Amino acid sequence: MAIDFTEYFEKYEAIVAEVDAVFTKFETEMGDLVKCGKGCSDCCHALFDITLAEAIYINHKFNENFSGLERSQVLERADKADRQIHKLKRKVYKATQEGRPANEILNEVARARVRCPMLGDDNLCAMYEFRPITCRLYGVPTSIGGEAHTCSLAGFKGGEKYPTVNMDIIIDRLINIGKDVQKGVDSRFKELGNMLLPLSMALVTEYDEHYLGVKGVEAPKPKKAAQTGTTFTGSKPTPQEIVAPGAAPKDDACSSCTEDKSSCSSCDIKTVVLGGE
Structure with missing residues (x-):
């Protein structure tokens, strides 16, 4: 039975407005x-994570609007981006x-570039109408954790004072919607x-009762995602993998890791939230 996210989508769309x-x-x-401006894609290579509310909303719109070859191409790009982020x-x-x-370390992460899976070959966002909030504010001064950020291509100069959008307040509001989802579906996952x-992970995830940990619904054993008819081979995150904010999917990147197996649990738990400047 599909979960009705309508009330949460309405709250999210109000913040977007x-x-x-x-x-x-x-x-x-x-x-x-x-x-x-049209064709500028600097923000489409920045690293950042999105909240649960955004992830479910964007996933829903993606499933509504994409099918066939176009959908497969996006999923391939999402798989590639996931592998890059996981290695990083x-x-x-x-x-x-x-x-x-x-x-x-954080400065090194900020300089890293990963192409967004929604960025098409024409250098335009294939899902512009439903893009994340970070993308919507990328070209203006923002404050995260008390530190100011702005697009390097913008005309805002360092040392000058400008009106600044407090991203911490926006993120808190988005997280509160996620908490409403957790309570609304009666999830056993407290965090x-x-x-x-x-x-990239939000696009390939199925936000069903199993993933959200709805009480009374037995969780399936973790398994690799089925082939989609393309070269997409990434594994969907399962309920058991919701162990830390920003946790990367367990995929073939693990096989290229130089650490021994004893470090796996620590690696999964001690993840970081990526944030572009």
Whole structure:
């Protein structure tokens, strides 16, 4: 039986409307500094995670609007992006184990580039109308954890004071919707609402009773995703894998890891939330 997410989607869309209004205000009042335009895809290579509410919403819209060859091509790109992100997170974990400074590691992550699976060959977003909130605000000054960020291609200059969007407040509101989902479906996963994951993983996940941990529904044994008729071979995350925000899927990237098996559990737990500048 499909879960009805309508009330959560309405809450999410209300936040999207507010965010779009804020961006429009920047364009109206500081149009010479906002450089976003058709064909610019700088934000489409930034690394960031999305909340559960966004993931379910975007997944729903993807399933509604994509089929056939176009869908298969997106899933192939999502699989490729997942593998890149998974390897990067393992690299980050290894760096923390070596004692490298946190700022050095985070700066390295911020410089990493992974192509968004929704970015088409024409350099346009195939799902622009339903893009994540981070994408909607990428070209204007934002604050995350008290630190200011902005697109490197924008006209906003360092050292100057500008109106800034507090992303922490927006993320808290999105996480609260995720918590509402957790309570609404009566999930046995207490931290489900706090979950963060890459867009690429959100596209290939099936947000059903098993994944969301609905009480009374027996969880299936983990298994690899079925072939889709393309080269997509990534494994869908299962309920048992919801162990930490941003946890990467267990796929073939594990076989290329240089760590021994004893480090696997620590690697899965000590993941990081990726955030582009």
